[in-house]
Amino acid sequence: MNVILIRTDGGSRGNPGPAASGYVIEKDENVIASEGYPLGDTTNNVAEYTAVLRAFTWLASHRESIGDISGIDLRMDSLLVCQQLNGVYKITKPHLQEIYAQIQALMKQFQVPITIKHVYREENTKADWLVNLALDSKMTVSLQ
Secondary structure (H helix, E strand, C coil): CCEEEEEEEECCCCCCCCEEEEEEEEEEEEEEEEEEEEEECCCHHHHHHHHHHHHHHHHHHCCCHHHCCEEEEEEECCCCHHHCCCCCCCCCCHHHHHHHHHHHHHHHCCCCCCCEECCCCCCCHHHHHHHHHHHCCCECCCCC
């Protein structure tokens, strides 16, 4: 099976405050893309949503080189964003609704099952590490 695993995280030091987002994309247990990047001052929720948006943007732009995809498994440690993306909770902030709409448009391009799952921080260490490294260095960073 060619399931893509995406792990995302976002964080801010203060809310709002200096923020960063990060993602790790794996295929066959190998990291094929990763990025942590500073966002300037914003909220934690914007950082979490931006991580998902950037991961799906990367995946969409590299789709041909990745080959066949039978599914996408998105994992994050933000229960709120996970529940919003799964349609359990409403998104009331217009700026988050805009990011959500962009994510949904990207997801529809794949026409494969997409699961969105909440995980604990201990299961999301690579994405969390990228966020903190980007916050500390104020630079875009990667695992590769």
